[in-house]
Amino acid sequence: MSAYGRFEEIEGRGALVFRRELDAPQERVWEAVTTPAGLAAWFPCRLDGDVTAEGTTLAFVFPEEDPSGEDATHGVVLAAEPGRRLAFTWEADELRVGLEPLGAGRCALEFVTLLPPDDVSAAARTAAGWHACLDALAEHLTTGAAAPPPADPTEEFRGLYEAYVAAGFPSGAPVPGDEA
Numbered sequence: 001m002s003a004y005g006r007f008e009e010i011e012g013r014g015a016l017v018f019r020r021e022l023d024a025p026q027e028r029v030w031e032a033v034t035t036p037a038g039l040a041a042w043f044p045c046r047l048d049g050d051v052t053a054e055g056t057t058l059a060f061v062f063p064e065e066d067p068s069g070e071d072a073t074h075g076v077v078l079a080a081e082p083g084r085r086l087a088f089t090w091e092a093d094e095l096r097v098g099l100e101p102l103g104a105g106r107c108a109l110e111f112v113t114l115l116p117p118d119d120v121s122a123a124a125r126t127a128a129g130w131h132a133c134l135d136a137l138a139e140h141l142t143t144g145a146a147a148p149p150p151a152d153p154t155e156e157f158r159g160l161y162e163a164y165v166a167a168g169f170p171s172g173a174p175v176p177g178d179e180a
Contacts, residue, residue, distance in 0.1 A: 007123055015113065020108070023142055042134070113130060131164075158175075
């Protein structure tokens with residue numbers, strides 16, 4: 001199974017779809033995608049709010065932003081089925097997480113990002129970012145390491161970005177760290 005995501009259309013929107021088979025039981029993966037400690041190990045920013053409570057407003061706070069959350073972007077939890085699925089908005093994106101047991105202490109994770117309805121130009125950039133984050137999640141579940149990708153693009157990110165552009169993902173949105 002490829003760690004690379006796919007670009008497809010879901011509900012009339014451009015979407016990034018990743019499927020990862022993880023070497024961890026479903027309960028442990030659920031904790032990693034819903035608890036502050038779990039999210040801190042792989043998610044690209046601090047996520048304030050209970051992601052398991054439908055209707056909850058979420059705040060996404062990056063390390064370089066005001067720690068009070070004044071500069072945060074926001075979203076709302078759309079769906080939460082404990083241990084199985086989660087959906088929330090992040091500004092104009094919608095993120096969906098689905099878990100499925102595979103047996104033998106393993107779990108399949110489907111991670112979907114519905115891009116803004118009127119702009120898919122960030123598809124390659126967003127795919128590279130989530131790819132790196134999901135790599136960090138897999139590493140965390142395997143080794144216990146807590147190392148979310150850095151805020152500034154790394155050589156690894158740039159390689160992933162170039163691979164997604166070469167695969168035909170829409171691109172053109174600014175990449176952080178690139179000169180304007």
